[in-house]
Amino acid sequence: MATATQPVGSAGAAGGTAPGDVPGTHLTGRLGVFSLIFIVVAAAAPLTVIGGNVALTVASGNGVGAPTGFLIIAIVLFLFSVGYVTMTPHVKEPGAYYAYIRQAFGQHAGTSAAFLAFVTYTALGIGIYGFFGGSTAAFVESFGGPALPWWLYAVIAWIVVTVLGCFSIDFSSKLLGVLMLFEIGIVLVLDAAVLFKGGAEGITFSTFAPEHVFQPTIGVAILFALTGCIGFEATAVFRDEAKNPDRTIPRATYGAVLLIGIYYAVSSWLLVLAWGPSRAVEEATNNSGGFMLDAMQMYAGTTMRHIMDVFLVTSLFACVLSLHNIATRYQFTLASExxxxxxxxxxxxxFGSPWTSSLGQSAIALVGIIVFAFLDVDPLVNIFGAMAGVATTGFLILLITTSLSAWWFFRGNPGLEKNVWKSRILPLVAALLLLACLAIAYANFGLITAAPAAVSLVLALVPLATVVFGFWFSSRAQKGLR
Structure with missing residues (x-):
């Protein structure tokens, strides 16, 4: 086990060379707290979550008690963040999961985590390209435009992301900040309209009553809430590009958790009230695609609905750009090692960007788009569903292992943090809660992927196979250096 005085990138890594040891291979930047929050919250695609995940949760989960799923996940992720943030000053290398897990459990475990994170974010990025293409095609057709294939719009987005990926991360963070403010702002307009007009049946907190919350299907609510938070922890991926990372990363991590948790919980609650507790489940079941958009039209008018339509598309673009940046940096880390x-x-x-890794990530995404285009499958149900299944389980495995890393690291270095709650108890509690979430995810895996049982089984095994591959590959590489 590594100690606090042992550099994270020291001997023991394949090659034993930190990225910064080679001129022209070290990332730099001036990302502040808000810039980091913009990047990671954009990856969560908040407008898309309110428009999609909430409707699915109300229809298939615990009905009008759906907002509690977001509150539960916000609490779990906050508990995770305590150990994560407490360990941050002792991890002096970017790579998030990779760096934290390697610091506690050694090189092979860290490398395995890096490969899993790379696969997780790459898969989700490909899924979002499908989601973007399908949603944009439907958007254009709804305004009387031509019926063009989804992959054409996906390729257009791919070109823009490929270009932006080669520029400074500061530029991308500013663009993501603008797009994120637009998508959050448009939902706040709907929230305010529902509050001002009193909802369909009055402003009530009955949706949080135990009989609505604690239903057998609450696991579905937790699952869909979780998929809306993927990427929140990626603040540490940009360590070398952040100014004063020991302060910036903790603040950005807590800020992202609080923003996502409060925004999702409040907005989903008000969306349920927009239809009324007695009608919301029926409406979400019969009109999941229009659950949010039709509510906007009812409460704020047709023009605001059209604006929301536009921001749904830009939300998905912001999401895929953010995921591209995160996956690129995991690829950069693996190449550096x-x-x-x-x-x-x-x-x-x-521009100080990892431009070759960015182009490599773009190449992988393009292959994914081409393969799915030739398979001629539904971009929303089949492409996004399949990739989201891989990403959700991979995300949970990484969170669990990272929580255990914080617990194990401070267990072996008790003098580094005197607060036992922050260093030992809460990380272990978070790991156990996240393990329960993983069990829920696997129990409902077919619900995420919307694929046949055989296909779902293969997809479910991808994260586990990646973990095994990472261990094997790291061990093999290290033996080759002896």
């Missing part, structure tokens, strides 16, 4: 070709460690001399 010599588990991927060295060409992916190059940093742009002008």
């Amino acid at each position: 010599k588990y991927l070709p060295a060409i992916f460690t190059r940093v742009h001399p002008r």
Whole structure:
């Protein structure tokens, strides 16, 4: 087990060379708290979650008690963040999951986590390309435009993301900040309209009553709430590009959890009230696609509905750009540790971006788009569902292992943090709660993927197979250096 005085990138890594040891392979930047929050919250696609996940939860989960799923997940992720943030000053390398897990459990475990994170965010990015293409095609057709294939819009988004990925992360963070403010702002307009007009049946807190919350299907609510939070922890991925990371990363992590949790819980509650507790489940079941949009039209008018339509598309674009940036940096980390070709460690001399890793990530995404286009499957149900299944389980495995890393690290270095709650108790509690969430995810895996049982089984095994591969590959690479 590594100690606090042992550099994270020291001998024991494949090659034993930290990224910064080679000129032109070290990332730099000036990302502040809000810039980091913009990046990670954009990855959660908050407008899309309110428009999609909430309707599905109301229809298939615990009905009008759906907002509690977001509150539960916000609490769990906050508990996770305590150990994560407490350990941050002792992890001096970017890579988030990779760096934290390696610091506690060694090189092979860290490498395994890096590969799993890379697969998780890459898979979800491909899924969002499908979601974006399908949603944009439907949006254009709804305004009388031509019926074009989803993959055409996906490729257009891919071109823009590929170009932006080569520029400074500061530029992307500003763009994501603008898009995020638009998508959050439009939902706040709906929230305010529902509050002002009193909802369909009055402003009531009955949706939080135990009989609505604690139903057999509450696991579905927790699952869909969880899928809306993927990426919140990625603040640490940008450690080298943040100013004063020991303060910026903790603040951004807590800020992202609080923003996502409060925003999701309040907005989903008000969306239920927009239809009324007695009608919401029926409406979500029969009109899941229009659950939010029709509510906007009822309470704020047709123009605001059209604006929300536009922001749904930009929300998905912001999401795929953010996921691209996160996956790119995991690829950069793996290449820096010599588990991927060295060409992916190059940093742009002008923009300071990991541009070759960005292009590599774009190449993978393009292959995914082409494969799914040839398979001629539904971009929303089949592409996004399949990739979201892989990403959700991969995300949970990483969170569990990272929580255990914080607990194990401080167990072996008790003098580094005197607060036992922050260093030992809460990380272990978070790991147990997240393990329960993983069990829920696997129990409802077919609900996420919307795929046949055989296909769902294969997809469910992808994260586990990646973990095994990471251990094997790291061990093999280390033996090759002896």
